[in-house]
Amino acid sequence: MKTILVVDDxxxxxxxxxxxxxxxxxxxLLAESGEQALALLRQEEPDLVLLDxxxxxxxxxxxxxQIAGSHPHLTVIMMSGHGTIETAVKATKLGAFDFIxxxxxxxxxxxxxQNGLKVGALTEENRVLKERLARDFEIIGNSTPITELKKQISIAAPTSGWVLITGENGTGKELVARAIYQHSRRNSKPFVEVNCAAIPEELIESxxxxxxxGAFTGAxxxxxxxxxxxxxxxxxxDEIGDMSLKTQAKILRILQEHKFERVGGNRTIEVDVRVIAATNKDLEAEIEAGNFREDLYYRxxxxxxxxxxxxxxxxxxxQLAEHFLNFFCSKESRESKRLDSEAINALSAYSWPGNVRELKNIIERLVIMVPDAVITCDHLPAAIAGGKRNGRRSATVSNITRETSFRVAREEFEKEFLLQKLEENDWNISRTAEAIEIERSNLHRKIKSFGIELKK
Known part of the structure; x- marks a missing residue:
């Protein structure tokens, strides 16, 4: 039963x-004065207000x-026997839904x-979805680097400055971008994402x-x-380092002039956009190699x-593992699971070349594949648990000695990592390359350099 507050003298x-x-x-609910209505609103939560x-x-x-300040999501319909257009406009500007x-x-x-309740329901649903989305993109962690990162976000987000986010694949660059957006003055406006690496060169301008x-065939x-x-x-x-020099030049022009022309058009369109860019590449090295514009980098x-x-x-x-564990148990409608202390220690000791994304994928797999309520070290992949897998010891345990150089240790780990991922993907090169996010040709070269014999 919906509650409606009627305010009329x-x-x-x-x-x-x-x-x-x-x-x-x-x-x-009835109130004969504005004062009584405001007092009622401190005690009750009506779904709609009819206000004289x-x-x-x-x-x-x-x-x-005052309602707009204390109950911004409450739908209010104004009533008046002496209505004028000026009064109706003023009421609308203050947030009134309708004027009768x-x-x-x-x-x-x-x-x-009825219309007001429908709009109110949609507004509430939108608010709940935004809160849920904000939780889904929450930056998890209280370590010193993450605490400092959150502090920088809180300082920079409310400004209008352009942002460049760097970091390895899977570290959570999109989370940082969304956090900056959520805490900015533009958070009621659109957040539009473009993966520059995923769009073919001939289509990126469009x-x-x-x-x-009619700008091109199919338009x-x-x-x-x-x-x-x-x-x-x-x-x-996202992945702006993969954008061609030609497109970089056009992006630079927009950033400088805040206007552009559509493909096949001659009409100038002005825009007010805050740009957040991200890359896993060393852009200064890309500039030296002639692959990225220096003026765009500084812009x-x-x-x-x-x-x-x-x-x-x-x-x-x-904390991340527990967060993902709860998330996937809820998503897959599984009973709650937990990691025992030995499994947590193994996860914490692993080097995570795929970063947070790899951890998330591992936890999802464990939630789906492990029937037990407690996840132990025996359930973890061998490279993480440091145990045996098909008669081989993990390189992180057996092959590294006190005298091992950094280069050798890295190669040993990389070989072990590739062996495990190939096994997990039934020795399918394409699936393995996609899983570890490298080019298929690059994976072939690494397999050959490590002398890995592919199983049929």
Missing amino acids: ERSIRESLQGILQDEGFKP IWMPGIDGLEVLR EKPLSLEKVLLSI ELFGHEK TTARKGKFDQANGGTLFL LNVLPFHVPPLRERRADIP
Whole structure:
């Protein structure tokens, strides 16, 4: 039963609305003044308010102003027997959902209430979804590097400066971008994401800037690009280091002039966009190699952020593992599971070349494949547990001695890691390359250099 607060100084109107609302299955609350209405709102949580404008004491517009401050999501419908366009406009600017003139029409009142409740429900659903989304993209951890990163985000996010986020694959660069967006003054506007590495070179201009009808074969209608879609909000350019020099030049122009033309068009479009860029590449080295524009680098690198790899924030591993464990148990409708202390120690000792993404994938696999309520070291992959797998000792345990050089240790670990991933993917090169996020040709070269014999 929805609760509706009726605020009107005329007793006959209050009683008339009370009877109508009860007949329609609503629970009415009555207030004869603005002061009484505000007092009721401190005790009750109505779903909608019918509010008269002209009342002794605090008038309806002032009540509306206070409701907007204390109950910003509450739907308010204004009523007045002396309505003017100016008053209606003022009420709308203060957040009123609708404006009904007296004498009241029963059909119009009920229709406005029904529409207001629908909009209120959608607003609440949107708010809940945004909160859930914010939790899904929460940066987990309290280690010193992550605490410092969160501090930098809180300082930089409310500004309008462009951001460049660097870090290895799987460290959580997108989480940082979304955290900056969530804490910015643009968080009510769009957050538009573009993976520059995933878009073919011949399509990226159309994707970013949009195109006009007939601009190329297949362009049957005009289309807005990502810059258009992000107008007023934030554009996240992920893997910007993989963008061609030609596209980099056009991006630089937009950042400098805040305007562009669609592919096949001659109309100049102005945009107000905050750009957040991210890359796993060393852009300074890319500049030296002639693969990245130096002027674009300095344009983007106003607020630099570096996301540390998981091996540099080992103190966060138990918390991250527990977070992913709870998440996937809920997602897969599994009973709660926990990691025993030995398993947690093994996870914390592992070097995590795939960073947080690899940890997340491992925990998801454990939730799905392990039937027991307690996950032990025996359930972990051999490279993580440090145990035996198909008669081989993990390179992280058996082959590394006090005299081992860093280069040799890295090669031993890399070989062991590739062997395990090949086994996990039934020695399928394509699936293994996708799982560890390297090019298939690169994986072939590494297999050959390590002398790994592929199993059929």
